[in-house]
Amino acid sequence: MSQPPGFEDPSHPYLVCKLLKSLCGLKQAPRAWNDRFTQFLPSLGFENTYSDSSLFVKHVGHEIVVLLLYVDDIIITGSASGAITQVISALTTEFDIKDLGLLHYFLGIQITKTATGLFLSQTKYVADLLVKYEMFDAKPCDTPWLPYNRLLKEDGDPYSNPKLYRSIVGALQYLTFTRPDIAFSVHQVCQFMQNPMVSHFTAVKRILRYLKGTMQFGISYTMGDLQLKAFSDADWAGDPNGRRSTTGLVVFLGNNPISWSSKKQQTISRSSTEAEYRALSFSSAELD
Known part of the structure; x- marks a missing residue:
């Protein structure tokens, strides 16, 4: 470290500042902010999910509040409007947070509310x-x-x-x-x-x-049933470089796609049936 321009001390040129709090722009600032924020959420009744370390869930009776954190961008949604308002109020009191209203843009993804759902x-x-x-x-x-x-x-x-x-x-x-x-x-x-x-x-x-x-x-997301369905396919020995098959997969929650991938299988299949079974196995693991 070195003394910042304009604040040099000629009598003590080798002394540096001891930070009492993290500052924006420093390499450790995002981690310090994330630690501070995630330590505060349990006091509001939020629990961290196993599937995603940045996703937090709060249960209010039969209602639910979901909070997604990405560095300093936050999405809050759920089925309990009163609880959502209380969470926003508590976060505003504890942190310097600005409520931007309804979600329209997040991490390069545009969200448009339609008559039937979200696009x-x-x-x-x-x-x-x-x-x-x-x-x-x-x-x-x-x-x-x-x-x-x-x-x-x-x-x-x-x-x-x-x-x-x-x-x-x-x-x-x-x-x-x-x-x-x-x-x-x-x-x-x-x-x-x-x-x-x-x-x-x-x-x-x-x-x-x-x-x-x-x-x-x-992608359009609409309201409907919550039945989980998966579709998979495989091309046998489709890769000309290594003769491995490629698995195609898409998972639907109701009529809405929630996960998809195209991935080369780890081993060479000896038949098209074996390639299809490997695709089914991968799809089953995705559902779990």
Whole structure:
């Protein structure tokens, strides 16, 4: 550490400040804030969930209040409006918190309230992504991936800018939070982050062109039954580089998708039946 500019002490140039509280901008500030906040929540009756360390639940009789914390961004919802108001009041008293009202935007995800429920999209995120990588004026295409197309590990010439490739693919991974339609395509291009080829980057540009024509796509969540359902599929030995199969999975709560993935299986299946059983096993584990 060193003395901050404008506050140097010429007589004691090697002395530094001892912090009595964490300050914004310091590396340890987010952790200190999170520890302080999570230690206060149990006093309000919240319990930490096992599935997500940033998700807290409070039971008020037959009602429920849910709080989601991400650094200094907080979402509060539930079925007990009175309890929600009390929680917000208690947090405002203890911390310097600003109530922004109804949820509209959170971590790059846009939330729109409709007559039947909620619509989640990342339209602004897609637009910023296309502008950043100079693809906003690209010609849209109908699909993110060509049918029956599989990328080879060493296909053609190496791509000249691997850092750019990794940057785009990493951004696309975050986009799959509301776009299950590109999950398989993004999974395919993610396999070549270490040594991308020109053909791999061409596949990435096709995904961006598809996003250009589908910027408004997202997921609708509506009220309905709470029946848990899962659908899975597998392509037998579909990976030409290692002959492993790929599992596709989507989990529904009622009519609403809550989890999805496209993932290569860990071992090689000797038959299509074995590949399907492995997909079912993975889906069962996801339901648990």
